[in-house]
Amino acid sequence: MTASRPAERPAPGDEPDVLAAARGLLGAVLHGHGVSVRLTEVEAYAGPDDPASHAYRRTPRSETMFGPAGRLYLYRSYGIHLCANVVTGEPEEGQAVLLRAGEVVAGHDLARARRGGVDDVRLARGPGNLCSALGLVPADLGADLEQDPPPRLEPGTPVDPARVLSGPRVGVSLAADRPWRFWLAGEPTVSAYRRSPRAAAPGSASDPVSRR
Template identity: 65%
Template sequence: MSELPVLDDARSLLGRALVGHGVTVLITEVEAYAGPLDPASHAYTRTPRSDIMYGPPWRLYVYRSYGLHHCANVVTSPEGEASAVLVRAGRVVEGLDLARERRGPKVADVGLARGPGNLAEALGITLEDKGTDLLDPEPVHLGERVEEPARVMAGPRVGVSKAADAPWRFWVDGDPTVSVYRRSPRAPRASSVSPS
């Protein structure tokens, strides 16, 4: 009953199309971030960087990760709530050649958009796309649900050092494009094991 709307929003994104700079993926893995309620969210504190998430929904939030990668998020909440969904993986269904070109020759097709940094690279998403309206066709567009996932799995989010046990990551069960789970080395030990 008291489930956060962003969790439903995240699940609803699975199977939807995301089009970036000539490449289309069907989203297979996402993570929900619950704004000021969520210590793991960049919007936990409002800063110039996270300001876009406090604005209207269906805008693109992009951040640079470890100086090397870009990560793409969909703002899902009304103004002021700052909920967003990180798009972590997808299956390339259009613009395969372009995606292969961007990701390099050694990457298998199934891995072209596996992991948030890799997905952003395949779609050509950079900081320049931050704040764009995803309902517009250019430069990045969020399309309809193309495939209804047969089964959706849930688990803890990858790499977060805070709220590391909240099962707010969702993925299409059995899909080979989904990235592997890795717990943050900075996160406290899992709560399932009793500390001694």
């Protein structure tokens, strides 16, 4: 072996761009089909260096993640639910932010109808429920969120950084300790944390890249 440097591991302060992008999406408003949601909880997914990301391997499904920023990446979870991401970073990087939860700020009646009359704070709690409330459909895959017709993303007023909390991503079995989930403190719309049963024990060194 050569006298080269050790394997790269992100140094503190050298975090992937997608983390800042994720924090920046908190408070933004996503206008769906007749319903608008202010984002309160998101998760960052990096490219081929993130084992939990759909972009860990480039496949037909994840192709949108390798495209330009500001596009909508939709995927089907458990064969049933749609989940929405905003592509960030440069093309080929494969970075995106999963939209996990939000507060309905417009179109309440339509959102309630779509969600079967659950309590308002649950209208867009959880990535599948958020898509359902917004009325997103598979045809919205790849939509340019900066263009006029919905779905469209409206930058929110900046949030107080002290209100942004972080923790591990929900339900991922790999890189399960990376604290790449971000949410706004005190928001009742934020979903509950649930660790994947397949994830290594918290803090385990057997997890590919455990913590930062």
